[in-house]
Amino acid sequence: MSNALPEDSVGIVTCKTISFDEPLRLACGRVLKQYELMIETYGTLNAAKDNAILICHALSGDHHAAGKYHPDDKKPGWWDHYIGPGKPMDTNKFFIVSINNLGGCHGSTGPASINPENNEPWGADFPNLRVRDWVNTQVRVSDYLEIEQWAAVVGGSLGGMQAMRWSLEYPERLRHCIVIASAMKLTAQNIAFNETARRAIIADPKFCDGNYLAHQTIPKDGLSVARMIGHITYLSGGGMGEKFGRDLRSGSFKQGIEEPVEFQIESYLRYKGESFSKTFDANTYILMTRALDYFDLAREYDHDPARAFSHALCKFLVISFTSDWRFAPERSQEIVNAMIKADQDVVYAEIESDYGHDAFLVPNQTRYIDLFSAYMNKIEVRS
Numbered sequence: 001m002s003n004a005l006p007e008d009s010v011g012i013v014t015c016k017t018i019s020f021d022e023p024l025r026l027a028c029g030r031v032l033k034q035y036e037l038m039i040e041t042y043g044t045l046n047a048a049k050d051n052a053i054l055i056c057h058a059l060s061g062d063h064h065a066a067g068k069y070h071p072d073d074k075k076p077g078w079w080d081h082y083i084g085p086g087k088p089m090d091t092n093k094f095f096i097v098s099i100n101n102l103g104g105c106h107g108s109t110g111p112a113s114i115n116p117e118n119n120e121p122w123g124a125d126f127p128n129l130r131v132r133d134w135v136n137t138q139v140r141v142s143d144y145l146e147i148e149q150w151a152a153v154v155g156g157s158l159g160g161m162q163a164m165r166w167s168l169e170y171p172e173r174l175r176h177c178i179v180i181a182s183a184m185k186l187t188a189q190n191i192a193f194n195e196t197a198r199r200a201i202i203a204d205p206k207f208c209d210g211n212y213l214a215h216q217t218i219p220k221d222g223l224s225v226a227r228m229i230g231h232i233t234y235l236s237g238g239g240m241g242e243k244f245g246r247d248l249r250s251g252s253f254k255q256g257i258e259e260p261v262e263f264q265i266e267s268y269l270r271y272k273g274e275s276f277s278k279t280f281d282a283n284t285y286i287l288m289t290r291a292l293d294y295f296d297l298a299r300e301y302d303h304d305p306a307r308a309f310s311h312a313l314c315k316f317l318v319i320s321f322t323s324d325w326r327f328a329p330e331r332s333q334e335i336v337n338a339m340i341k342a343d344q345d346v347v348y349a350e351i352e353s354d355y356g357h358d359a360f361l362v363p364n365q366t367r368y369i370d371l372f373s374a375y376m377n378k379i380e381v382r383s
Contacts, residue, residue, distance in 0.1 A: 005068065008084045009076065010042040010091055013067035017107060018144055024137065027130040034116065037137060038063045038100040038107025042083060043091035045145070051381035052147045053089060054138060054174075055079065055098040056155030056162035059230070059288050060280060062106035065098040081363035088372035093381065094151065099141055101134045103287045111283030112213060122283075124210025129287060131158075131295045135165045142173065151379050152176035156360040157327060158288070161295050164335070168297070171313040176379055178317045178372075180360045181324055183331035184297040184305055184338070190326065193233055194289040197226035201282050210283055223282045224273030231272050236323035236356035298338075305338035312339075316346040317375045319368070321359040347375060 005011055017036050024032045040063045045052060055065050057078070066083035068076050077098075083089045089096055100108040103126065111126040142150070153174045155163040160182025167177045186194075201207060204222025208215045301308040316339055320332035329350045339346040351368045353359040359368070 005071065008086050009080070010067040010084045012071070013040055013042065013064075013069065013077075015040045015063055015107065018141060020137075020140060022140070024133075024140075026127050026133050028128045030127040032102075032109070032127065035102060035109035035137075036107070036113075037102065037109070037141060038104075039141060040064060040066075040077075040098045042066055042096040042098075043094050045095040045147070046382060048382040049147055050149065050151060051093060052095045052097060052145070052150050054142075054150050054153045054166075055083075055089075055096060056134070056138070056153065056159035056166075057098070057101065058155070058157035058159050059292065060227075060276070060285075061159070062104060063098045063100035063108075064106070066096075079361065081361075082369075082372065088369060088376050089154070090373075090376065094376075097141065097145065097147075099138060101288075102137050103129050103284060103291075105281035105284040110281065111210075111287065112281045121211075121213040123213055124283060126283060126287065129291050131161050131165050131291055132169060134162055134291075135169055138162070138166075139170060139173070148173065150174040151381055152178055152376070154178040154180075155182070156180040157182055157357065158292055158295075161292075161297070164297055167312040167314050167316070168308055171311055174314050176317070176375075177312070177314045178319075178375070179332075179335060180319045181321060181327045181332070181357055182335070183327050184335055185295060186293055187331075191293045193229060193326075194293055197229045198286050198289060200225040200229065201286060204282075207282065210286075212282070218277075219282050220274075220277040223277040223280065223285060224270075226273075226282075226285060227276040227280075228269045228273040231269060233326045234357040236325065236354055305334070306341035309339050309342035309344055312342070312344055316344060318346060318348045319360070319371070320348075320350050321353040321355070321357070321368075322350060323354050324357045324359060326357040 015038055017038055019036050021034050061078055064077045065079045066077040083096060085092050100106045102108055103110045105112050111122045113122055115122045153163045153166045160179040163177050163179050166174055201219055201222035204219035206212055206217040207219040212219055298305040298308045318332050318336050320329040336346055336348045349371050353365060355362045
């Protein structure tokens with residue numbers, strides 16, 4: 001069986017660690033004296049350095065957005081369907097940069113990293129982060145790569161929040177801002193889901209007040225349940241019903257059958273939770289969900305989103321999905337209304353989809369792909 005990658009793949013990729021020694025003052029008031037960020041790049045930066053795109057990842061994402069590390073890898077990067085030759089983010093045209101956010105657990109400095117002051121894992125002592133902290137570190141990556149202005153900053157969900165923050169805090173450093181399945185702030189229901197997931201982690205006896213690594217243990221059960229809670233909210237009711245219905249994996253409802261009933265959806269959620277708990281850090285999950293909760297784009301602008309967006313200089317594309325109830329189309333419409341009130345150049349589309357919040361990651365959605373590609377094709381870059 002051939003391991004050859006498709007022609008529209010970015011191919012075999014490598015990641016790179018960038019070390020920063022310049023102290024970073026965080027929104028919480030604490031200072032990181034040094035830190036590392038893991039990045040991947042796809043495509044080629046042109047001579048004018050005006051064809052660069054920054055990818056901002058969502059809650060459980062990382063720097064590995066496209067391609068494979070080895071031909072035998074089971075899965076490519078998390079946004080591989082949309083990054084590569086001829087895809088919406090076309091690497092024949094663009095130079096794409098994907099960063100694992102500060103506080104992450106896939107190479108960037110985070111709670112599982114060693115605190116240089118005591119040579120112990122940071123654990124629960126890692127500073128709280130805000131979306132603006134990620135943007136500020138992304139600016140430093142931009143400077144490291146000598147990219148003065150991004151052709152576009154692109155993100156879905158939590159990534160879309162980062163993209164919007166870019167447009168307000170560093171308006172002269174991006175020409176386009178693509179915001180997909182996102183919001184200017186979380187609803188109370190969203191905050192409630194995040195808190196419930198965090199409580200599942202904290203209630204795990206192996207959590208050890210967040211210092212589980214020092215105790216040489218991992219709260220896998222709590223993290224698994226947290227992921228199950230989150231995953232349910234990323235899917236739509238219709239999509240879940242179509243995929244699983246009430247199908248049984250084992251057991252029977254017939255009298256006299258003692259084997260317990262197990263629905264396919266139960267097995268699926270356990271699998272997703274268990275696999276996630278093996279690759280993700282519990283403290284990072286808590287940190288990322290809190291950053292989501294704290295985000296409020298217009299807080300510093302007297303809670304006036306139109307006033308906030310009046311600072312932007314870029315053009316905008318905003319996309320929502322009909323079945324996304326976690327970040328419903330109404331949240332994207334609020335973004336667009338504020339942009340229009342601020343007299344910004346914005347294109348908005350609500351895409352029919354049965355995939356819920358995960359729709360921005362799923363392949364083979366023709367209207368989404370066509371719209372995304374059409375917008376990106378119009379972004380001007382010098383050869």
